Amino acid sequence: MSHQGTSVPPASPPPPPAGRLPKTTNRGRSSDPIDSSNSATSDFPELEYFGVPGPRGFPPLTEFLDITDVDMLKSRHGSNMSKHHTMFFNSDNLIVRRGQEFQVKVTFNRPYKPAKDKFALEFVIGSSPQFSKGTYIPVFPNKERQSSWEGRITNTSDNVVTMGITPQTSCIVGKYHMYVAIQTPFGIRRTRRDKSRDLYILFNPWASDDAVYLDDEREREECVLTEVGVIYHGAYDDVAERYWNYGQFNYGVLDACLYIMDRSQMPIANRGDPIKITRKASAMLNSRDDDGVMVGNWSGDYTYGVAPTSWTGSTDILLTYASTKLPVAYAQCWVYAAVFNTFLRCLGIPSRVVTNYYSAHDNNGNLKMDIILDDNGRIDRNRTRDSIWNYHCWNECFMSRPDLPPGFGGWQVVDATPQETSDGMYRCGPASVQAIKHGQICFPFDAPFVFAEVNSDVVFYSRRTDGSMEPVKVNRTHVGRMVLTKSTGEMSRRDITDQYKFPEGSPEERTVLEKAEEYGCKRERSDPSTADVDLVLPTLEVSLGEDFQFDLEFVNQSDEPRTVDAYLSGSVVYYTGVTTAEFLFRDCSVEVGPRKSVKESMTVDSKKYMKYLVEQANLHFIASGKIRETGQIITSMKVVVLHNPKLIIEMPSVGKVNKEMVAKFEFTNPFSFSLEGVYVRMEGPAVMAPKVKYYSVITGGSSVVWTEVVTPQRVGESRLIATLDCAALRQVSGQASFTIEA
Numbered sequence: 001m002s003h004q005g006t007s008v009p010p011a012s013p014p015p016p017p018a019g020r021l022p023k024t025t026n027r028g029r030s031s032d033p034i035d036s037s038n039s040a041t042s043d044f045p046e047l048e049y050f051g052v053p054g055p056r057g058f059p060p061l062t063e064f065l066d067i068t069d070v071d072m073l074k075s076r077h078g079s080n081m082s083k084h085h086t087m088f089f090n091s092d093n094l095i096v097r098r099g100q101e102f103q104v105k106v107t108f109n110r111p112y113k114p115a116k117d118k119f120a121l122e123f124v125i126g127s128s129p130q131f132s133k134g135t136y137i138p139v140f141p142n143k144e145r146q147s148s149w150e151g152r153i154t155n156t157s158d159n160v161v162t163m164g165i166t167p168q169t170s171c172i173v174g175k176y177h178m179y180v181a182i183q184t185p186f187g188i189r190r191t192r193r194d195k196s197r198d199l200y201i202l203f204n205p206w207a208s209d210d211a212v213y214l215d216d217e218r219e220r221e222e223c224v225l226t227e228v229g230v231i232y233h234g235a236y237d238d239v240a241e242r243y244w245n246y247g248q249f250n251y252g253v254l255d256a257c258l259y260i261m262d263r264s265q266m267p268i269a270n271r272g273d274p275i276k277i278t279r280k281a282s283a284m285l286n287s288r289d290d291d292g293v294m295v296g297n298w299s300g301d302y303t304y305g306v307a308p309t310s311w312t313g314s315t316d317i318l319l320t321y322a323s324t325k326l327p328v329a330y331a332q333c334w335v336y337a338a339v340f341n342t343f344l345r346c347l348g349i350p351s352r353v354v355t356n357y358y359s360a361h362d363n364n365g366n367l368k369m370d371i372i373l374d375d376n377g378r379i380d381r382n383r384t385r386d387s388i389w390n391y392h393c394w395n396e397c398f399m400s401r402p403d404l405p406p407g408f409g410g411w412q413v414v415d416a417t418p419q420e421t422s423d424g425m426y427r428c429g430p431a432s433v434q435a436i437k438h439g440q441i442c443f444p445f446d447a448p449f450v451f452a453e454v455n456s457d458v459v460f461y462s463r464r465t466d467g468s469m470e471p472v473k474v475n476r477t478h479v480g481r482m483v484l485t486k487s488t489g490e491m492s493r494r495d496i497t498d499q500y501k502f503p504e505g506s507p508e509e510r511t512v513l514e515k516a517e518e519y520g521c522k523r524e525r526s527d528p529s530t531a532d533v534d535l536v537l538p539t540l541e542v543s544l545g546e547d548f549q550f551d552l553e554f555v556n557q558s559d560e561p562r563t564v565d566a567y568l569s570g571s572v573v574y575y576t577g578v579t580t581a582e583f584l585f586r587d588c589s590v591e592v593g594p595r596k597s598v599k600e601s602m603t604v605d606s607k608k609y610m611k612y613l614v615e616q617a618n619l620h621f622i623a624s625g626k627i628r629e630t631g632q633i634i635t636s637m638k639v640v641v642l643h644n645p646k647l648i649i650e651m652p653s654v655g656k657v658n659k660e661m662v663a664k665f666e667f668t669n670p671f672s673f674s675l676e677g678v679y680v681r682m683e684g685p686a687v688m689a690p691k692v693k694y695y696s697v698i699t700g701g702s703s704v705v706w707t708e709v710v711t712p713q714r715v716g717e718s719r720l721i722a723t724l725d726c727a728a729l730r731q732v733s734g735q736a737s738f739t740i741e742a
Contacts, residue, residue, distance in 0.1 A: 033128070035135065036265040038174045038258045040127035041193070049187035064184045065117045067191055068159070069107040072178075072199060079103065085206065085225065088249040088686075088714070094199040095254070097348060098272075099169030099207030101150075106180055108159045114141075118183040121151065121163060122190070123176045126268040133269045134172055138181070139165050167201055169209040172272045173347055174258055175200050200254060203274065203348030211274050211400045214350045222488045223350035223398065227685040228719050229341065229486055231334050232493060233391050233575070233616075235639045236357035236481045237539050239493065243721045243735045244338045244353075245313030245683050248346035253315060256322035257346045260284050260293060263325075274349055274399040275430060278414045279445060283427035285340050285416035287327035290425065293317065293339060294331035296418055298574060300614050305329025309615055310725035312681045312733075314342035316690045332575075336416040337393040350398040354413075354496070357482045359392035360456035361419060361576070367456045367516070367523045369479065371622075372463050373472070373633060378567045378587075379622050380463060387577035388479060390618060390639050392417070392453065394428070396485070401432060404443050408432040411499070413450050422446050433499055439515030451516060454480030454500050459524045460624075460635050471526045472633040477504045491737075532558040532630070533592065535566070535623055537638035544617055544642040544729075545606050545671055552600040552623055556592040564590045564634065566625030570604065572612040573620040573639075581612040584621075615730035617642035645670050647722050647734025649682075655712050655740050663688070663736070665706040667724055672700045675726050680706060684720040686713040687740075712740040 073080050074094035080102045081087040086095040096102040104121065112119075120138045129136035139151035141163060148168045155162040178197045181190040191197070205214045205224055214220050227246050234240030247253060261271060264284045270276045284292040294317065295305065302308075308330050311317065317328050317339055331339070337353045344351035360369050372383040394415035401409040412430035422428060422445065431447040432440075436454070441447040460473040480501060487494040502508035517523060536553040550570075556562050570584030584604060592598045609619060619640040626633055650664040665682060669675055675698045683690040688710045698704055712718065718740055724732040 034265075035126040035128040035133075035268045037127055037262050038125065038268060038271075039262055041177060042124065042127050042129055043193050044122070044124070044179055044190060046192050047187060047189055064189070065112070065119065065182050066109040066189065067106060067180050067182065068109050069105075070178075070180055070191060070194075070197055071105040071107070072197055073103050073105060074199075084204075086202070088225065088227075089254065090249055090251040091200070091254065093175075093196070095202065096167070096199065097202050097204035097206065098167040098171050098173070099204045099210050101164045101166040103154065104163050104165065104178070106161050106163060108161065111159055112156060112161050114153075120145075120181050120183070121165060122179040122181050123149070123165075123167075124179070125172055125174055125176045134168075134272070135268055137167075137171070139163075169204070169207055170211070170272050171201060172268060173201060173203055173277070174261075174268070174271055175255075205348060205350050205398070211402075212349050212398060213400075214398050218488050219398075220350060222486075223352050224345055224348060226345075228721070229338070229353060230491055230493070231338060231353050231393060232355040232484045233334060233393075234641045235390055235618075238541065238639075238641050239484070240641065241493075242334065242733060243312075243719065244334075245315070245685055245719075245721055246338065246342040246345060247313050247315040247683075247685060248342050249685070250315045250689075252319050252322065253342065254346055256318040257343050259322045260343065263292075264290065274397070275401070275403065277347070278344070278349065278397055278399075278412070278430050279427060281340065281343055282414045282416045282429055283425045285336055285343070286331070286418040286426055288418040288426040289421075291327055293321045293328060294336060295327045295329040296332065296336070297330035298332060298576060298578070300574075302330050306679075307615065307725050307730060308332040308335050309730040310679055310681055310723050311335055311338075312683050312721045312723050313690060314339045315683070318342065333389075333417040334393040337395050340395050340414065340416045344395065344397050352396050352485050353393055354396050354483060354485045355391050355393050356454055356480060356500075357391050357484070358479050359389040359453045360479045361387060361389055361392070361453070367452055367513075367521050369456050369458045371458060371460050371635075372469070373460055373624055373635070374463055375465055376565065376567075376626055379569055379624060381569075381571075381579065381582070383463065388458070389577050390573075390575045390641075394450075396433065397430065399430070401430075404432060404435070408434050408440070408443060410434060415450075420449060422449075437500055437502070437512070439512035439519075441516055441521065442519045448516075448519070448521060451521065454483065455513070455516070456480075457524050460633065462633055471524060472528050473531075473635055474524050474526065474528060478637070529632070531627060531632035531634045532556070533562050533564060533627055533632075533634055535625065535634045535636040537621060537623060537636050539638075540640050542640055542642050544613075544644050545610065546642075547606050548604050550602055550604050550621070552602075553597055554590050554592045554600070555597040556594060559594045560629065561594060562592050562630075563628045564592065564625045565628065566590060566600070566623060566634075568602070568621065568623045570609070570619055570621050572609060572614060573618050574614055575616045575618055577620070579620070580614055583609045583612055583619075613642075617644065617731065644729065644732045647724055647732060649720055649722055649734050649736035651720060651736045651738050653738050655738060657712055657715055657740060657742055660709050660711050661687075661738075663708045663710050663720055665708070665722055665734075666703060667698070667732070668703040669698045669700055673728070674699045675728055678704075678724060678726040680704075680722060680724050682706075682708065682720060682722040684710070684718055687711075687718050688720060715740050715742050 072094040150166040372380040396411040411433040414429035418426035456479040458475040461469040534555040624635040678695040
């Protein structure tokens with residue numbers, strides 16, 4: 001019996017458990033899985049015959065040329081590594097850069113005869129090598145056959161042939177295996193799989209055709225080869241320094257960086273493009289949505305990991321992630337930026353860590369940060385939601401941008417700190433610094449977000465009793481006050497604010513902001529009249545635990561007397577601008593004569609703020625008030641960074657390679673209370689691997705001394721970096737520099 005027009009639907013699979021997505025695969029789209037593992041390999045057969053066997057089977061290949069030895073010339077001080085600027089890498093394998101020739105010696109069982117003998121060097125990467133995808137590259141001597149890589153015989157001596165190979169300047173970056181294959185009329189004979197013939201090919205900032213080419217030798221030395229960096233923090237008018245050992249040449253770090261790309265399941269075929277690599281890595285350096293390298297934590301509770309302020313370098317973090325396959329706890333913005341810098345420099349992409357002071361956040365391209373005041377001019381903390389970070393660290397990397405119009409290559413912003421999602425993942429960049437400066441925020445990637453970080457306006461609103469809001473002051477110069485990075489070749493700071501923005505108030509700045517508005521950025525259009533009384537807060541240098549005097553100065557710019565009802569609020573804040581506790585509130589009425597100034601002084605007792613302090617010991621003061629005669633609102637903000645005690649590291653100023661030196665670490669607890677659960681970390685490039693020492697308690701006024709014998713491994717300038725960290729005292733560090741001679 002027919003039942004036309006009706007059908008029974010197929011049984012539906014059960015829905016996935018709540019909170020879990022069904023597993024997705026490539027099945028049905030391609031016969032081969034996507035090759036996304038650099039660590040996976042595919043063994044090639046030692047004997048590979050052509051055609052089908054005859055009645056007596058395949059003929060033996062013993063009468064033809066055979067290989068007896070292959071020398072990768074991988075000495076760290078040999079010509080390969082030295083010419084390729086990879087001599088600092090601590091690795092058992094050859095490491096070279098693309099777009100530049102390297103040498104390999106092949107020893108045969110008899111002299112090589114070019115007219116008769118045919119051989120090739122085969123370079124393979126990944127588990128499914130394919131010529132069309134650039135994952136299988138045969139290289140023939142003297143252009144005998146076409147190849148994307150160049151090969152030539154540079155020397156022949158007896159049975160030894162030296163071959164020069166030049167990888168394509170756009171080739172895949174990663175770990176390759178090399179085979180030597182000999183072609184005969186009947187088949188191919190090749191070397192067997194041998195890990196000693198693995199080699200790494202990196203980006204090449206020294207090659208003019210490479211996408212990361214940087215035409216400045218001092219910048220290349222700084223942004224690729226320098227191992228110790230300075231990361232700036234504190235406040236724009238009280239800049240502090242944090243030394244960091246990037247350790248990009250340490251044993252295992254390069255493999256850890258390649259593992260990060262494997263873990264991201266990035267197709268091998270995409271790993272020659274610095275745009276794709278940096279964008280993928282900016283997501284993988286944080287663990288928010290892909291089990292990436294580091295767990296972010298801004299809570300102040302670091303019980304189940306290492307406090308962000310305790311780290312001294314990237315090596316421990318990267319090696320731990322690669323060995324455990326689990327995210328490492330914990331990180332904040334400068335840790336993300338520092339480890340990302342190691343990743344980029346290790347792969348050969350020029351990079352540097354950048355600090356933006358008064359960085360606007362969580363605004364999605366809206367160029368406004370709102371601070372709410374009540375009708376009398378006092379800040380309403382319950383309704384003020386936006387936060388301005390005292391500083392924020394990100395990275396710049398150098399590359400061409402063929403996907404953008406000419407002029408927008410060069411330095412690009414990339415940021416691994418998880419703030420906003422971009423294309424569904426927590427990542428940011430690469431965004432052209434030139435595009436940000438000129439308001440061309442339509443270009444990928446994430447330029448509107450970075451533009452807002454350096455260009456937002458701080459808008460003070462007065463909230464009326466009926467709930468309405470009126471802008472009473474717009475500060476257009478507070479955000480993006482200063483952008484710093486380390487100077488080239490020196491341990492000093494370099495102000496690069498002019499690379500991100502034109503001078504405040506200049507015609508060019510107005511044009512840029514108008515251009516950004518065309519692309520969707522919203523600005524505060526109102527322009528409230530400027531009050532005729534200025535409110536000035538002091539610039540102070542205060543040590544942790546000290547009482548100090550705080551002065552409010554009222555400057556009357558008018559020819560009439562003025563009376564100001566003023567408020568001062570002092571709060572302990574994280575460096576992200578998030579308030580933890582208000583420890584001070586004062587109000588006062590001040591009379592200021594025409595063209596006069598008056599100071600209102602008050603003492604801030606340490607016992608009032610010490611119990612509320614969080615790791616970076618920032619005190620945030622907001623002063624505001626209302627002028628009785630005009631009804632105008634006046635405001636001013638100031639961050640006071642409390643200076644922590646220092647560590648002392650004593651070292652001889654000069655040492656010798658492979659000769660022991662004694663490093664002495666000393667710390668004195670300056671407080672009346674004990675420090676409990678204290679961790680001290682110390683390390684230095686090519687001098688001392690990261691080490692940790694634990695002290696259960698350091699009583700008030702007492703000192704601890706840690707003596708360590710170190711053995712320098714190479715000539716040059718070096719440095720030891722140390723931190724001390726416990727729940728009651730964060731952000732304590734010290735360093736010592738010295739010279740190592742042969």
